Amino acid sequence: MKLNIVNESPERKASKEMLSKKELQTAIDKIRTNLLKYKVRNSILLKQKKELTVVFLNSKQMKKINHQFRKKNKPTDILSFSSEDPDSLGELLICTEVLNKQAIDQGHTLKHESVYMLIHGVLHLLGYDHELSLKEEKLMFKLQDCCFSDLGLVQNPKTGSKNNGILVKFRLK
Secondary structure, eight states: OEEEEEEOOHHHHHOSSSOOHHHHHHHHHHHHHHHHHTTOTTTHHHHHOOEEEEEEEOHHHHHHHHHHHHOOOSOOSEEEEOOSSTTEEEEEEEEHHHHHHHHHHHTSOHHHHHHHHHHHHHHHHTTOOTTTOHHHHHHHHHHHHHHHHHTTEEEOTTTOOTTOEEESSOOOO
16 A cells, blocks of 8 residues: 655654654555454455555644544544545544654653554544444454554553553564
8 A cells, every 4th residue: 555645744854753754654564464364344445445645743733623623622643534535545644743742651652652543543544433432442442452563562561551552573674
């Protein structure tokens, strides 16, 4: 799946801790392969769709979009939008400032947080929504954690947080 990157965030440009274009492409390819293995909902989309767009935004931009579409007046880590383009899986909007704060709070790298949120966003594009019900939340986060683990990333045993990963053997390069 071809990855289109739109960088509207000066923080991403300046950060050496952020995933490079090559690392992002590798991560998306591995995520796609793992989610197909799990036979996730709407997996046919992972087979048919040829591209995914990832847009990096700053907090101010993300707050505005989050308010416009979700009526939440704060920046969020990631938003997912389906596409009318028959070749596109959709668009993931990522706030680098929020990801960086979450990575620091969780005690892991920005790259780990980015990969975890990419998985999260792709699951949303496939029709999963953790805000619908507790059952849906458990299913989505279990898939997200399993995919994360299969990439060589695992939960941080110190916190047990579902958004917390530490490097084990994962290499994007």
